[in-house]
Amino acid sequence: MRDFSKLTLKADHENRPLWVCPDGRIYLEAQSPLYGPAYDFLVAIAEPVARPEFVHEYRITPHSLYAAVSVAISPEKIVSVLDKLSKVKLPEAVEDFVKGCTKNFGRAKLVLRQNRHYIESHEAGALRELLSHATIRGSRDDVKEDGVASEDEFAEGEVQAEAAANRAYLELEAELDEEDEDAAAEDPKAPTKKAAEKAQKTLSFRLRQGAAQEVKRIAAKDLEFPLQEEYDFRHDSVNATLPIDLRPSTRIRNYQEKSLSKMFGNGRARSGIIVLPCGAGKTLTAIVAAATVKRWTLVLCSNATAVAQWKNQFLLWTTLDSRRISLFTADVKDDLHDDCGILITTYHMVSFGGTRAAAGERLIQQVKTREWGLMLLDEVHVVPAATFRKVLALCNAHCKLGLTATLVREDNLITDLNFLIGPKLYEANWMDLTHAGHLANVQCVEIWCPMSGPFYREYLRNGGAGQALAPDVDDASSAARRRRLLYVLNPVKFRACEYLVHLHEARGDKTIVFSDDVYALLSYAKALERPAVYGATKEAERQAILASFRFNSAVNTVCLSKVGDVAIDLPEANVIVQVSSHFGSRRQEAQRLGRILRAKPNSDGTDGFNAVFYTLVSRDTDEMFYSTKRQQYLVDQGYTFKVVTDLPDRGPDSVLNTPEKELDLLNDVLTSHSLKEEEAEEKAIKDAANGGIDVTRRATIAATKLSGGEGRAYYEYDAPVTDASSSKKRHRLFKSRAAKKARTK
Numbered sequence: 001m002r003d004f005s006k007l008t009l010k011a012d013h014e015n016r017p018l019w020v021c022p023d024g025r026i027y028l029e030a031q032s033p034l035y036g037p038a039y040d041f042l043v044a045i046a047e048p049v050a051r052p053e054f055v056h057e058y059r060i061t062p063h064s065l066y067a068a069v070s071v072a073i074s075p076e077k078i079v080s081v082l083d084k085l086s087k088v089k090l091p092e093a094v095e096d097f098v099k100g101c102t103k104n105f106g107r108a109k110l111v112l113r114q115n116r117h118y119i120e121s122h123e124a125g126a127l128r129e130l131l132s133h134a135t136i137r138g139s140r141d142d143v144k145e146d147g148v149a150s151e152d153e154f155a156e157g158e159v160q161a162e163a164a165a166n167r168a169y170l171e172l173e174a175e176l177d178e179e180d181e182d183a184a185a186e187d188p189k190a191p192t193k194k195a196a197e198k199a200q201k202t203l204s205f206r207l208r209q210g211a212a213q214e215v216k217r218i219a220a221k222d223l224e225f226p227l228q229e230e231y232d233f234r235h236d237s238v239n240a241t242l243p244i245d246l247r248p249s250t251r252i253r254n255y256q257e258k259s260l261s262k263m264f265g266n267g268r269a270r271s272g273i274i275v276l277p278c279g280a281g282k283t284l285t286a287i288v289a290a291a292t293v294k295r296w297t298l299v300l301c302s303n304a305t306a307v308a309q310w311k312n313q314f315l316l317w318t319t320l321d322s323r324r325i326s327l328f329t330a331d332v333k334d335d336l337h338d339d340c341g342i343l344i345t346t347y348h349m350v351s352f353g354g355t356r357a358a359a360g361e362r363l364i365q366q367v368k369t370r371e372w373g374l375m376l377l378d379e380v381h382v383v384p385a386a387t388f389r390k391v392l393a394l395c396n397a398h399c400k401l402g403l404t405a406t407l408v409r410e411d412n413l414i415t416d417l418n419f420l421i422g423p424k425l426y427e428a429n430w431m432d433l434t435h436a437g438h439l440a441n442v443q444c445v446e447i448w449c450p451m452s453g454p455f456y457r458e459y460l461r462n463g464g465a466g467q468a469l470a471p472d473v474d475d476a477s478s479a480a481r482r483r484r485l486l487y488v489l490n491p492v493k494f495r496a497c498e499y500l501v502h503l504h505e506a507r508g509d510k511t512i513v514f515s516d517d518v519y520a521l522l523s524y525a526k527a528l529e530r531p532a533v534y535g536a537t538k539e540a541e542r543q544a545i546l547a548s549f550r551f552n553s554a555v556n557t558v559c560l561s562k563v564g565d566v567a568i569d570l571p572e573a574n575v576i577v578q579v580s581s582h583f584g585s586r587r588q589e590a591q592r593l594g595r596i597l598r599a600k601p602n603s604d605g606t607d608g609f610n611a612v613f614y615t616l617v618s619r620d621t622d623e624m625f626y627s628t629k630r631q632q633y634l635v636d637q638g639y640t641f642k643v644v645t646d647l648p649d650r651g652p653d654s655v656l657n658t659p660e661k662e663l664d665l666l667n668d669v670l671t672s673h674s675l676k677e678e679e680a681e682e683k684a685i686k687d688a689a690n691g692g693i694d695v696t697r698r699a700t701i702a703a704t705k706l707s708g709g710e711g712r713a714y715y716e717y718d719a720p721v722t723d724a725s726s727s728k729k730r731h732r733l734f735k736s737r738a739a740k741k742a743r744t745k
């Protein structure tokens, strides 16, 4: 419990939009006339935590401050603007935190010259602090042979190396000491010519090949000394220029411009991450960055389909000659352009450690030895941490731009991204983009489906709702799988899905039925008589199904497995019916919603919504808990979930309209223990990513975290579950428990 009652309100607090709390939390009133400028400022200096309709929550963290300072917002400015916008007197703790966290920012830089990394600083003390860490010291290359570091100074050191391994460090130590002494001896009020020269002098030391990443990580994490990465591309006289310009018809939107202005703030290119919702145009934003830097550009995608899409987008938005774009995938290995060009490939193609064919080997050597001007990293949230690190260690780029829709991962690479790529440069607000018409206005609906009696009985026998496994069920993992199938194929849920598919087809909508479980997906597709695309679907068949969904008005529904979460482009889709989801993954939920986020004209004009995201959840099962957890990210972006407890079904027209058919389905579920479809799916997803991009990482979460409705916003339609009429729809086990509880009260 946080008590902020001692904050001192300013007299004119009504005119100010922020509450700044001593623990670094900031609350923004979204109705304030100053919302626009306050939002722009906050998004630059703090992390958005939740942005529902009326009050947004942000938090100042060392990373967010690092990002702010790297886009040239000084600590003094952060403090003064916060104070100006705050309704309360700025807490001292906040001021101290800002100053403490930012004291080292911008003091040293990591720069690339002739394909080698250097740490540069104007301050001797900064380099000494960095070199005080044994690993950084050990990562230092010989400083004398490159001639870049001020050789005279380093050579003047009086300390003799006692051990060969320590030699370079000791020399630098001595030089840095001398530099400090000189500086202290000078009168700060009347700087001499020598002092002025010294102030301009850039000290640097060179790092061993491949050590830059680790040095950056240690500097940021252990020494709280983030190394800035900037590329002065306009004055790069070493690397060739790429003849790339935007087409005259290309117009970028204001949020795309804003994100780019953070990247190119001072005429140099800064490394970092741009976070834009799915469908908001990350690709074009990155293409504009490439057209600004105009140097060798390496684009890394999560799979081969995305590689082809990127090439098309470069040709669509720019005047670049297609011969300057090379692709590197399992099937295509274009040579790099002789002069200057763009290479589009996948993370896996670069990180692959096995034996390559001659063409692949030749290309990868070029990738490794080239000094890339810009590296564009697509979908940074889905790449496995090890692959990511390997790719970044292999390729040297002056500037790295990461792109993502959701800066959430179920592993801890998110904090690592701050030093592997750079700080978050910009994060757009989903709701602002929706209101401006750049994204579809999506209505999120959760439909609670009671379990049918026989299915629930089996669910409990197999260990559902905290029950012990029935004596004849001995294999816990098969039981878990069976439980999952039982709630996914719950006949009530099936009929709800059938109803929605028919409803939206009649309205001329384009509907995607999503199921993570392939067995369930195929069962739904077969019963609904609609096409399905999943991991094992052959490429030609997949293309044919997706093309007919997009362009044939007679094919308005497609069933998709998790292969559809990334790199399947279906801009026409405006309805999602999610029948099965992968545990509690917030990222996957956001990505799925992203499939229907492309801006579209109102299809029916109801309530201003032009897309619907239905999640069907079997009541009183584990799915309820997972669903809450999954929705958290979207709730934080301002989406509200309407809960519907009583959806009509197709009655006698349903394909599951008799108890006998339900029992047949139950029988199928109970006899289908095999995991082979799931294994085939995993393999196909990996193959699609050229062997190894894990898009299905499972979350390991404490059970307690699954149970709370923390921060969840929803409206319940129809009768609330606690009222007497709704208890009729409850499963009898819960009814008898509720009755027992009532009796004991």
Ligand SMILES: Nc1ncnc2c1ncn2[C@@H]1O[C@H](COP(=O)(O)OP(=O)(O)OP(=O)(O)O)[C@@H](O)[C@H]1O
Residues within 6 Å of the ligand: 251, 252, 253, 256, 276, 277, 278, 279, 280, 281, 282, 283, 284, 405, 594, 598
């Ligand atoms: N400035 C713009 N002007 C016109 N169209 C744009 C603009 N920016 C993006 N678009 C269009 O918006 C659509 C979505 O763009 P894009 O595929 O880059 O989005 P994304 O953010 O990468 O989405 P996803 O995460 O789903 O891949 C594309 O059809 C693109 O052509």
